[in-house]
Amino acid sequence: xxxxxxxxxxxxxxxxxxxxxxxxxxxxxxxxxxxxxxxxxxxxxxxxxxxxxxxxxxxxxxxxxxxxxxxxxxxxxxxxxxxxxxxxxxxxxxxxxxxxxxxxxxxxxxxxxxxxxxxxxxxxxxxxxxxxxxxxxxxxxxxxxxxxxxxxxxxxxxxxxxxxxxxxxxxxxxxxxxxxxxxxxxxxxxxxxxxxxxxxxxxxxxxxxxxxxxxxxxxxxxxxxxxxxxxxxxxxxxxxxxxxxxxxxxx
Amino acid sequence: xxxxxxxxxxxxxxxxxxxxxxxxxxxxxxxxxxxxxxxxxxxxxxxxxxxxxxxxxxxxxxxxxxxxxxxxxxxxxxxxxxxxxxxxxxxxxxxxxxxxxxxxxxxxxxxxxxxxxxxxxxxxxxxxxxxxxxxxxxxxxxxxxxxxxxxxxxxxxxxxxxxxxxxxxxxxxxxxxxxxxxxxxxxxxxxxxxxxxxxxxxxxxxxxxxxxxxxxxxxxxxxxxxxxxxxxxxxxxxxxx
Numbered sequence: 001x002x003x004x005x006x007x008x009x010x011x012x013x014x015x016x017x018x019x020x021x022x023x024x025x026x027x028x029x030x031x032x033x034x035x036x037x038x039x040x041x042x043x044x045x046x047x048x049x050x051x052x053x054x055x056x057x058x059x060x061x062x063x064x065x066x067x068x069x070x071x072x073x074x075x076x077x078x079x080x081x082x083x084x085x086x087x088x089x090x091x092x093x094x095x096x097x098x099x100x101x102x103x104x105x106x107x108x109x110x111x112x113x114x115x116x117x118x119x120x121x122x123x124x125x126x127x128x129x130x131x132x133x134x135x136x137x138x139x140x141x142x143x144x145x146x147x148x149x150x151x152x153x154x155x156x157x158x159x160x161x162x163x164x165x166x167x168x169x170x171x172x173x174x175x176x177x178x179x180x181x182x183x184x185x186x187x188x189x190x191x192x193x194x195x196x197x198x199x200x201x202x203x204x205x206x207x208x209x210x211x212x213x214x215x216x217x218x219x220x221x222x223x224x225x226x227x228x229x230x231x232x233x234x235x236x237x238x239x240x241x242x243x244x245x246x247x248x249x250x251x
Numbered sequence: 252x253x254x255x256x257x258x259x260x261x262x263x264x265x266x267x268x269x270x271x272x273x274x275x276x277x278x279x280x281x282x283x284x285x286x287x288x289x290x291x292x293x294x295x296x297x298x299x300x301x302x303x304x305x306x307x308x309x310x311x312x313x314x315x316x317x318x319x320x321x322x323x324x325x326x327x328x329x330x331x332x333x334x335x336x337x338x339x340x341x342x343x344x345x346x347x348x349x350x351x352x353x354x355x356x357x358x359x360x361x362x363x364x365x366x367x368x369x370x371x372x373x374x375x376x377x378x379x380x381x382x383x384x385x386x387x388x389x390x391x392x393x394x395x396x397x398x399x400x401x402x403x404x405x406x407x408x409x410x411x412x413x414x415x416x417x418x419x420x421x422x423x424x425x426x427x428x429x430x431x432x433x434x435x436x437x438x439x440x441x442x443x444x445x446x447x448x449x450x451x452x453x454x455x456x457x458x459x460x461x462x463x464x465x466x467x468x469x470x471x472x473x474x475x476x477x478x479x480x481x482x483x484x485x486x487x488x489x490x491x492x
Contacts, residue, residue, distance in 0.1 A: 049486065067396045069405075070482040075396035089385045092378065097389045097487040124371065128342070131381055135339040138384060139347045141391035146317045146325040149398040149443030193399030232320055236299070237347040244344035 006030055007059045007109045010083030010171075017241040019129040028123055032116070034109040045086060045100040045108060052090040054110040058082055061106025062182045066190070067098045076191040077144060078137070079103065079164065079183070083171055088134050091116050104182045136239045143237045148193040151232060156192040157202045158231030161212065161219060166235050178220035206230065256280055257309045257359055260333030264421065268489075269379035278369055279376065284359040289313075289352035291432075295336065296350040302340030304360045308332050311356030312432070316440065317348045326441035328390060329353070329414060331421055338384055342367075354432030354467070386489050393487045398443040401482060406442045407452045408481030411462060415471050416485050431469035456480075 006012075012029045015021060021029075036059065039045065045056050048067060063080040077098065080086050086100055090113055120127035140163070147156050164181060168174035185203070189196045206212045211227050213220045221227045228234075235243070258280050265271060271279070286309070289295055295306050295313060306313075313336050315327040327348060330336045336350045340363070352358075370377040390413075397406050418429045439449040456462050461477045463470040471477055 065392065067392065069396065069400050073400040075399040077392045077395040077399075089388065092382050093385055093389070093489055095486060095489070097489065098392055121374065127377065131384070132342055134381075134388065135343055135384060138339060138388040138391060139343070141388055141395065142315070142317065142327045142348055145327045145391060145394045145398060146319070148395060150319055150323050150325040236345060239343055239345070239347065 007036055007107070008032060008034065008057060008111075010059065011057045011085055014083050014085075014133065014171075015126065015129040018132040019125050021125055021129065025123050025126050028119055029126065032111050032119065034111045036107060036109055039102045039106050039108055041102050041104055043102050045102065046090075046096045046098075048096060048099045050096045051094060052087060052096050053113055055088055055090050055113060055116055056086040056100070057109040057111060058084045058086050059107040059109050062103035063100055063106060064103050064187070064191070065098050065100055074190045075148075075193065076187060077141065079191070081167055081171060082173065085130075085133065088116075088130055091120070091130075103187065139237045139239055153192070153194050153198050153202050154205060154230060155232050156194065157188065157199060158206060158211070158227055159233050160188070160191060160231075161221075162228050162231045162233035162235075163238070165219075165221070165224075166238055166240070170238075170240055176220075177222065177224065178218060181217050181219050183217075257286065258282060258284070258307070260309075260421070261307060261335075264333045265376075265379040265383075268382050269375050271375050271379070275373050275375050278373055282361055282369065283365055284361045287358055287360055289356050289358060291352060291354050293352045294349060295352060295356075295358055296340070296346050296348075298346055298349045300346045301344060302337065302346050302363065304362050305338055305340055305366055306336050306350060307359040307361060308334055308336060309357045309359050312353040313350055313356050313358070314353055314437070314441070315348050315350050324440045325443065326437060327394065328387065329441070331414075331417055332423060333421055335383060338380055338387075353437065382489075389487045389489060403442070403444050403448055403452050404455065404480060405482050406444070407438065407449065408456060408461070408477055409483050410438070410441055410481075411456075411469065411471070412478055412481045412483035412485075413488070415469070415474075415477075416483075416488060416490075420488075420490055427471040427474065429469050429471075430467060431464070432467045 008030055012026060046052055058080050060082055063086055064076045065078040066074055066076045068074050147159050165174060165179055168179045185199045186196045189199045207214060211221060211230055262276055262279055308330050310332060313330045315336060316324050318324050340346055370380055397409050401409060415429060418424045435446045435450050439446045457464060461473050463472055
């Protein structure tokens with residue numbers, strides 16, 4: 001978070017990208033009661049089956065959603081990036097149906113559930129913006145079902161890299177042709193339904209084919225089109241604000 | 252007219268998780284719609300289309316899917332009577348996936364703007380719509396783990412448990428028996444498996460006395476065991492709401 005900026009400004013920016021908000025709306029968001037806390041990598045924000053009293057906004061750092069099968073295998077079903085409200089569904093759903101864990105050290109702003117419920121009642125435009133954010137999240141989830149259900153290992157990994165690149169770029173968190181991927185190979189495996197060994201092999205293959213270069217966790221891509229092609233990636237499902245209209249105009 | 256108002260199943264379902272006033276219910280039942288019948292695998296919505304209406308299932312079942320460039324298909328969710336299949340289209344401009352009819356299906360097409368108006372004027376309806384989309388998301392998350400981390404026998408059993416549980420909740424089951432007009436191919440596309448593999452798995456579930464499958468119906472013979480085999484916990488369906 002840049003010095004002096006408001007912890008909820010990223011969330012506000014994200015909402016404004018969805019719907020026009022007037023001064024009163026914007027002020028109401030920045031005036032939401034919240035408590036900041038710092039969380040270590042792997043620590044839990046929410047556990048499956050918990051009854052949440054807060055919605056967390058990710059101020060700094062990265063998080064992921066996960067579920068575990070009966071025999072202990074873990075599946076990551078979303079990666080949350082700075083500015084994301086991590087568990088907006090808690091506004092209306094009483095029990096958390098999955099767990100949220102930190103990918104990196106992170107700062108979370110805990111906003112009381114009732115404060116958000118009141119906010120939505122008093123500010124219909126904000127309500128609409130929040131609904132749209134949850135709908136975009138749902139669209140990304142659908143794409144993940146496809147990714148693990150029907151794509152081969154190479155496509156799965158390339159696809160997740162493309163998705164990450166676009167989402168970070170839209171938030172202004174990626175520079176040039178690269179970004180930092182805050183995930184271990186084990187976590188990548190859990191996000192793609194593969195084994196870590198397989199992920200390692202695929203990453204090496206993508207590198208050998210000149211699609212990416214890696215330096216620690218920094219990923220660079222020389223040819224965006226080729227990487228998208230390798231991942232069977234098309235960004236429509238991300239519903240990037242302003243792009244749906246362009247998409248329709250092109251048809 | 253003896254016929255039941257086709258929007259009644261929706262009112263019934265939403266009333267389970269949201270307190271709707273008489274006024275809310277009246278406004279819901281007054282929604283304009285066109286009724287349309289679709290044959291097996293017919294497209295109700297196509298990916299990339301501009302969304303102008305939302306589709307509510309009145310009879311039969313539908314599913315959401317995405318096609319890949321190699322022509323393979325992934326089914327992302329199933330929808331039963333009284334459910335919207337594309338509520339997100341009322342707010343997102345471009346359909347990011349397609350909707351197809353499972354077997355013969357009757358749908359009510361509701362124009363987008365009256366639906367949005369209704370949500371604007373009736374907070375309880377807005378809340379109900381929202382909860383619907385959130386439960387959808389929860390189901391998507393479960394599907395990611397189902398195709399990502401469960402073996403084929405568990406995957407298919409899980410899917411059967413989910414459908415049985417939802418159909419039971421909507422009053423569409425009787426003594427563990429449900430209309431289930433699904434093909435092996437559709438089942439395979441929902442679980443990320445091949446038709447051959449799906450067929451083999453279904454045979455073994457049948458042989459083990461867990462299910463009975465007739466032409467167009469499914470009977471769950473041993474619910475406790477099917478749940479166990481399918482690693483199924485209904486928490487994610489948020490039925491307690």
